[in-house]
Amino acid sequence: xxxxxxxxxxxxxxxxxxxxxxxxxxxxxxxxxxxxxxxxxxxxxxxxxxxxxxxxxxxxxxxxxxxxxxxxxxxxxxxxxxxxxxxxxxxxxxxxxxxxxxxxxxxxxxxxxxxxxxxxxxxxxxxxxxxxxxxxxxxxxxxxxxxxxxxxxxxxxxxxxxxxxxxxxxxxxxxxxxxxxxxxxxxxxxxxxxxxxxxxxxxxxxxxxxxxxxxxxxxxxxxxxxxxxxxxxxxxxxxxxxxxxxxxxxxxx
Amino acid sequence: xxxxxxxxxxxxxxxxxxxxxxxxxxxxxxxxxxxxxxxxxxxxxxxxxxxxxxxxxxxxxxxxxxxxxxxxxxxxxxxxxxxxxxxxxxxxxxxxxxxxxxxxxxxxxxxxxxxxxxxxxxxxxxxxxxxxxxxxxxxxxxxxxxxxxxxxxxxxxxxxxxxxxxxxxxxxxxxxxxxxxxxxxxxxxxxxxxxxxxxxxxxxxxxxxxxxxxxxxxxxxxxxxxxxxxxxxxxxxxxxxxxxxxxxxxxxxxxx
Ligand SMILES: Nc1ncnc2c1ncn2[C@@H]1O[C@H](COP(=O)(O)OP(=O)(O)O)[C@@H](O)[C@H]1O
Ligand SMILES: [Mg+2]
Numbered sequence: 001x002x003x004x005x006x007x008x009x010x011x012x013x014x015x016x017x018x019x020x021x022x023x024x025x026x027x028x029x030x031x032x033x034x035x036x037x038x039x040x041x042x043x044x045x046x047x048x049x050x051x052x053x054x055x056x057x058x059x060x061x062x063x064x065x066x067x068x069x070x071x072x073x074x075x076x077x078x079x080x081x082x083x084x085x086x087x088x089x090x091x092x093x094x095x096x097x098x099x100x101x102x103x104x105x106x107x108x109x110x111x112x113x114x115x116x117x118x119x120x121x122x123x124x125x126x127x128x129x130x131x132x133x134x135x136x137x138x139x140x141x142x143x144x145x146x147x148x149x150x151x152x153x154x155x156x157x158x159x160x161x162x163x164x165x166x167x168x169x170x171x172x173x174x175x176x177x178x179x180x181x182x183x184x185x186x187x188x189x190x191x192x193x194x195x196x197x198x199x200x201x202x203x204x205x206x207x208x209x210x211x212x213x214x215x216x217x218x219x220x221x222x223x224x225x226x227x228x229x230x231x232x233x234x235x236x237x238x239x240x241x242x243x244x245x246x247x248x249x250x251x252x253x
Numbered sequence: 254x255x256x257x258x259x260x261x262x263x264x265x266x267x268x269x270x271x272x273x274x275x276x277x278x279x280x281x282x283x284x285x286x287x288x289x290x291x292x293x294x295x296x297x298x299x300x301x302x303x304x305x306x307x308x309x310x311x312x313x314x315x316x317x318x319x320x321x322x323x324x325x326x327x328x329x330x331x332x333x334x335x336x337x338x339x340x341x342x343x344x345x346x347x348x349x350x351x352x353x354x355x356x357x358x359x360x361x362x363x364x365x366x367x368x369x370x371x372x373x374x375x376x377x378x379x380x381x382x383x384x385x386x387x388x389x390x391x392x393x394x395x396x397x398x399x400x401x402x403x404x405x406x407x408x409x410x411x412x413x414x415x416x417x418x419x420x421x422x423x424x425x426x427x428x429x430x431x432x433x434x435x436x437x438x439x440x441x442x443x444x445x446x447x448x449x450x451x452x453x454x455x456x457x458x459x460x461x462x463x464x465x466x467x468x469x470x471x472x473x474x475x476x477x478x479x480x481x482x483x484x485x486x487x488x489x490x491x492x493x494x495x496x497x498x499x500x501x502x503x504x505x506x507x508x509x
Contacts, residue, residue: 004362011359019347022386087343091402094307094337096329097360252309
């Protein structure tokens with residue numbers, strides 16, 4: 001490993017953060033859909049949905065944040081794909097730098113840009129009546145789970161960015177991820193769903209993550225659910241990382 | 254007299270993509286401080302050679318040394334001593350010209366990156382455009398920036414893969430002048446080109462890569478001797494490299 005891995009990664013991060021801040025419209029594109037869902041569920045469907053809660057905006061918030069992250073990481077795939085296509089990736093790889101910094105710059109940028117989206121959505125949520133009495137520790141746990149979730153999906157995006165041969169290929173993988181929250185406890189309690197749908201909803205990762213975030217926001221005990229949520233994120237992260245590195249090595253071989 | 258040290262030394266290089274054999278035993282050497290032109294038509298394998306030399310691609314067999322370092326065994330030392338200007342301008346269109354230069358300077362741990370960027374912008378007549386995003390640059394400006402980025406850190410060996418393809422004549426001449434001034438300072442330059450005129454104009458030695466091997470390697474004078482002497486026409490005229498190239502390639506194909 002090169003001695004300059006941190007300095008190199010810093011330069012790469014700086015570069016790709018500029019890509020984010022110079023196309024702020026991507027932050028709007030990423031946040032507008034989750035915000036639209038939040039409005040739709042809160043003001044159109046909300047009255048009819050029996051969520052057993054007195055604040056439906058609070059109920060929605062975790063799922064909305066996961067949707068925002070799932071759509072945000074498609075830009076991570078897009079940025080990496082663009083680097084692969086243009087000569088800049090090869091330029092970096094022919095330079096005396098830590099090669100891993102090229103990928104890590106994108107990963108860290110993904111964390112930063114998704115954090116921006118999450119903050120924007122929470123602010124809009126506050127305007128719509130989102131309130132939480134969660135303490136510092138609970139917020140730290142929430143941040144930790146969101147970061148782990150973002151990291152896991154970011155490495156999925158890295159696979160797409162590395163392997164894709166078209167822009168669509170580098171971004172389309174995120175569409176099914178965006179819809180996963182709809183088949184979970186994110187908007188309605190799973191108890192109302194028919195058998196097979198319910199079975200899927202209760203055993204897919206989003207439900208455990210949503211339930212954990214909701215419990216943390218409402219200062220309820222998280223139980224063992226938090227470990228299921230963490231295990232899902234860590235599992236996806238590890239598998240995606242290994243696949244991404246394999247794809248990467250094949251590309252640069 | 255002692256022979257000058259070799260900046261690049263390639264022996265028996267083979268490379269296939271799947272079943273397609275692109276390099277079938279390529280040998281050549283480049284003396285330190287010289288300009289060497291690798292000439293070949295589109296698809297001859299020039300980029301493949303350059304990518305192997307810049308540690309982006311591994312050969313199937315054969316050896317390649319740059320500044321005395323083996324590309325397979327000592328890739329990091331090779332990368333320390335080279336710079337690559339690829340076939341397609343490797344610049345970041347979202348950053349400004351100055352930011353592109355500063356980025357490379359920081360990656361190469363060059364001190365005073367701002368100063369280095371400033372000087373290079375001036376040298377490549379990009380001072381005014383330096384604060385603008387590269388997306389707004391013309392093809393010639395991008396190429397100049399691309400080459401400027403490759404000079405940061407003063408690498409002793411520079412690879413230029415078709416540096417003037419797609420440039421207008423004026424931009425082409427600017428790039429030529431820059432290449433000549435670089436070589437004047439002792440940098441070794443491996444240049445690939447499809448333009449015979451370019452090789453003729455710039456190179457100390459010229460090698461022609463054709464059907465997977467180097468079919469000719471020599472100075473322009475040596476290459477000229479491969480053809481019958483200039484005929485006494487109304488105006489005496491030396492054969493151009495183009496005529497030599499076509500004659501050699503033609504003969505070879507006729508024989509095989
Ligand atoms: N990654 C690749 N996979 C398959 N074939 C390739 C690849 N890269 C180059 N080739 C083929 O190898 C041959 C030589 O390519 P290249 O080295 O780019 O030639 P040149 O630079 O002289 O135009 C071409 O026929 C090209 O199609
Ligand atoms: Mg080429």
